[in-house]
Amino acid sequence: MAPDAATKNAQAVPGPAGPVPPAAPPTVDAGEIRLEVEGEVGERMVLNMGPSHPSTHGVLRIVLEVDGERICKATPDVGYLHRGMEKIGETLGYHRFIPYTDRLDYLAPLSNNCAIALAAEKVCGIEAPPRANALRVVVCELARISSHLLGLGAYSMDVGAMTVFLYTFTERETLYNFFEFLTGARFTTSYTRVGGVARDADAGWLAEVRAFCEGLPKKVDEWEKLLTRNRIWMLRNEGVGIIDRATALSYGLTGPCLRGSGVGYDVRKDHPYFGYEQYDFDVPVGTRGDAYDRYLVRLEEIRQSARIVIQAVDRMPKGPILANAPKFVLPEKTRVLTGMEELIHQFMLITGEMNPPTGEVVSYIENPKGSHGYYIRSEGGAAPWRLKMRAPSFVNLQVLKEILPGRMLSDSVAVMGSLDFVMGECDK
Amino acid sequence: MSSIGYRTDAPPTVRTAVAYALSALGAQWCDYSATGAAPRFRDTPAALLDAARWVEAFAVLQREHGFDLLLDHSAVDYPDRVPRFTVVAVVEDTTTHEVLLLKARVAEGEAFPSLTPLFRSADWAERETYDMFGIPFAGHPDLTRIYMPQDYDGWPLRKDFPMEGHLKFRD
Amino acid sequence: MADTAATADVVSATGSAEGGFLLATLQSMANWCRKNSVWPLPLGLSCCGIEFMATACSRYDMSRFGMEVARFSPRQADLLLVAGTLTYKMAQVMTRLYDQMAEPRWVIAMGACASSGGMFRSYPVVQGIDEFIPVDFYIPGCPPRPDAVLNCLLQLQKKIERDRSYRLALDAGDAPIAQGGLVSVEGRGEMAPPALAQAADRFIEGVRPKAGVETGTPPVRQR
Numbered sequence A: 001m002a003p004d005a006a007t008k009n010a011q012a013v014p015g016p017a018g019p020v021p022p023a024a025p026p027t028v029d030a031g032e033i034r035l036e037v038e039g040e041v042g043e044r045m046v047l048n049m050g051p052s053h054p055s056t057h058g059v060l061r062i063v064l065e066v067d068g069e070r071i072c073k074a075t076p077d078v079g080y081l082h083r084g085m086e087k088i089g090e091t092l093g094y095h096r097f098i099p100y101t102d103r104l105d106y107l108a109p110l111s112n113n114c115a116i117a118l119a120a121e122k123v124c125g126i127e128a129p130p131r132a133n134a135l136r137v138v139v140c141e142l143a144r145i146s147s148h149l150l151g152l153g154a155y156s157m158d159v160g161a162m163t164v165f166l167y168t169f170t171e172r173e174t175l176y177n178f179f180e181f182l183t184g185a186r187f188t189t190s191y192t193r194v195g196g197v198a199r200d201a202d203a204g205w206l207a208e209v210r211a212f213c214e215g216l217p218k219k220v221d222e223w224e225k226l227l228t229r230n231r232i233w234m235l236r237n238e239g240v241g242i243i244d245r246a247t248a249l250s251y252g253l254t255g256p257c258l259r260g261s262g263v264g265y266d267v268r269k270d271h272p273y274f275g276y277e278q279y280d281f282d283v284p285v286g287t288r289g290d291a292y293d294r295y296l297v298r299l300e301e302i303r304q305s306a307r308i309v310i311q312a313v314d315r316m317p318k319g320p321i322l323a324n325a326p327k328f329v330l331p332e333k334t335r336v337l338t339g340m341e342e343l344i345h346q347f348m349l350i351t352g353e354m355n356p357p358t359g360e361v362v363s364y365i366e367n368p369k370g371s372h373g374y375y376i377r378s379e380g381g382a383a384p385w386r387l388k389m390r391a392p393s394f395v396n397l398q399v400l401k402e403i404l405p406g407r408m409l410s411d412s413v414a415v416m417g418s419l420d421f422v423m424g425e426c427d428k
Numbered sequence B: 001m002s003s004i005g006y007r008t009d010a011p012p013t014v015r016t017a018v019a020y021a022l023s024a025l026g027a028q029w030c031d032y033s034a035t036g037a038a039p040r041f042r043d044t045p046a047a048l049l050d051a052a053r054w055v056e057a058f059a060v061l062q063r064e065h066g067f068d069l070l071l072d073h074s075a076v077d078y079p080d081r082v083p084r085f086t087v088v089a090v091v092e093d094t095t096t097h098e099v100l101l102l103k104a105r106v107a108e109g110e111a112f113p114s115l116t117p118l119f120r121s122a123d124w125a126e127r128e129t130y131d132m133f134g135i136p137f138a139g140h141p142d143l144t145r146i147y148m149p150q151d152y153d154g155w156p157l158r159k160d161f162p163m164e165g166h167l168k169f170r171d
Numbered sequence C: 001m002a003d004t005a006a007t008a009d010v011v012s013a014t015g016s017a018e019g020g021f022l023l024a025t026l027q028s029m030a031n032w033c034r035k036n037s038v039w040p041l042p043l044g045l046s047c048c049g050i051e052f053m054a055t056a057c058s059r060y061d062m063s064r065f066g067m068e069v070a071r072f073s074p075r076q077a078d079l080l081l082v083a084g085t086l087t088y089k090m091a092q093v094m095t096r097l098y099d100q101m102a103e104p105r106w107v108i109a110m111g112a113c114a115s116s117g118g119m120f121r122s123y124p125v126v127q128g129i130d131e132f133i134p135v136d137f138y139i140p141g142c143p144p145r146p147d148a149v150l151n152c153l154l155q156l157q158k159k160i161e162r163d164r165s166y167r168l169a170l171d172a173g174d175a176p177i178a179q180g181g182l183v184s185v186e187g188r189g190e191m192a193p194p195a196l197a198q199a200a201d202r203f204i205e206g207v208r209p210k211a212g213v214e215t216g217t218p219p220v221r222q223r
Helices: A085-092 A098-102 A109-124 A130-159 A162-183 A203-227 A231-237 A245-250 A256-260 A291-314 A340-351 A392-397 A409-419 B016-024 B051-065 B122-133 C002-011 C020-035 C047-056 C088-100 C111-116 C146-161 C165-169 C186-191
Strands: A027-030 A033-036 A045-049 A061-067 A070-077 A359-367 A370-378 A386-390 B005-007 B028-031 B046-049 B069-077 B085-092 B099-106 C040-044 C079-083 C106-110 C137-139
Touching (some): A061 A409, A070 A409, A098 A109, A130 A162, A130 A203, A130 A409, A162 C047, A231 A409, A256 A370, A370 A392, A370 B069, A370 B085, A392 B122, B051 B085, B051 B099, B069 B122, C020 C146, C020 C165, C040 C047, C040 C088, C047 C146, C079 C088, C079 C111, C111 C137
Parallel strands (some): B046 B099
Antiparallel strands (some): A045 A061, A061 A070, A370 A386, B028 B046
């Protein structure tokens, strides 16, 4: 969407009656965005990056004003994947919305499933049983590993290290095997239900997951050997895209982007959910806030996630996986097909005869991208009156217009990779 | 109309200084006891403010009480109520981990004050609320649509907007 | 005349008789080259894009078929693989990319969202990319497994093998729209994308695509 015509700059010229005040700053019609061009248009080029671009991690469009190699101004343009999720949530209801949440942060679908289940449970006033919570912890952390692996792979591929992409995707295939065994789908899992999880995990699956997580730190060390002390990687990422602490907080960043800038804010530690307070893990925090720090934070988070999974598998409590609240919780599928009461409950809940108490809840979890969750306003009824999804990628992306100017064009790719956003979540 | 009640004294989970500051600005605190939910499931303290005191309240919270992270910003549409919209914002204090939900009501077409001088994240958050509900934010540096195309007609998340959109398509 | 030529085009499989032996050999050589080095333009819009990346990676390995060279420039790509949900805001971009691609070009709608809007029956989502561009293959699934994507790519190779564009180049008006001609696809039955029955319905550079008609009665579908 290159500008159709670059308008000539109208300079203020002294007229016969004295200097004429300059006209409104000339604008370049770059398709959907009107830019104010400061200075001579002739020296700067308006470059359109995306929405179809290998390095924009989905459909992000950035309109860059460049002066040679230097970026002078960057305006991100989002919304190319806006699918109306919130309206769908408000129409379909808590239960039927769960498959849509897979498609939000599609690198870690299980994490999103857990977020909506937690929010819906808070609205209904029920709690998932301990085994369901422990299973949610396991899948959330596996999803975090999966998301960081892809983020790392795509980031390094964009910067130029193609090998890491292939290595991390191989590990992700192992994770996809686990997800498929547990939930039935490689990646759009729809695993949680309001009140628990859909399927129980058997001992064999848990043992394999544990073995995988035990072997993971060694693999992370292998990838670190490829990247962390690699001279080119360090040159491309150190000092690039520095977000200082105050800017990070003001822009509402969360997740590794915020932790890379030195703020140790992690929803798992600060507002524990699913029983995270009983697990022993560290939260890596960076110092300088550059792309390199964010990379290191994510790498360390993979190790910590493996640690959490091992603890969760070791402590996995026995018990039911769905809460005992027939007014809100979908009954088990086998019982629905054989039992009368369960059939009636299933029918009522799906067709909308659900009445959670009114009120508003705010419920966030630690997504791999940041603090993800919902503000739900309930007025009774099977569907929320207002479902607002907090997308960490949407909030994190704004900082691009602050940190890209002054950098070179090729740094934009490193910065975007280090921010690790997902457009499915950003655009809802 | 919902059954959320309002009262002038803050719930016990709110820090005294914060409760005092907000009550001085005319906040009415939400009382969920009549709604039938157990208190631990309605644990985010929520206060209803006057739209005119919106920016002042957030400024006081940010400057004096350390609420430095604007987590969320949105609106709720009640088409049968006057004023129609309730703008909602969630702030958090990253050091003490307190979360506050503040809301204010605004009528259709009326301008609402913008939080952009205080929080940079309010820029896109308010653009999103504007795009979805049509609430104009006064003082916003660049209030344009963010999700829908610039020339889109309609405010998608209003209750009178159909889910499938208002254009008829070929099938 | 155009109708019978179009139906003859559909009915006869390889048509080695047209154009003579030399042209047929040249055609089969060209087809062999083209099918073994299809360069996709992955329009990875959403989740299907991730499954496409998995198809390109080590386990499913698209490069066995010569397709790992993903070129994001439409001038260099042969195959527009639309993987994910298309919104009206993005549709302009997609049609622009399609128009910039040089022939021969193919389009695969990967996933339920690209084929028909998928689970998103909502205001900004295009209910199928064939509202805007002609599609050669639809891959069902949400997302389709990489195995399904590979299956489709193999079917695409078979379709390329059947290509007869050299013969058609002798008389270009005969060719269907997807191969650069202007033939109406009425005779093709249900596989024809009805939205593009007329050439004038295609996206024309500089003109916004018609997103819908404001009236209540939809136009009659051509069968």
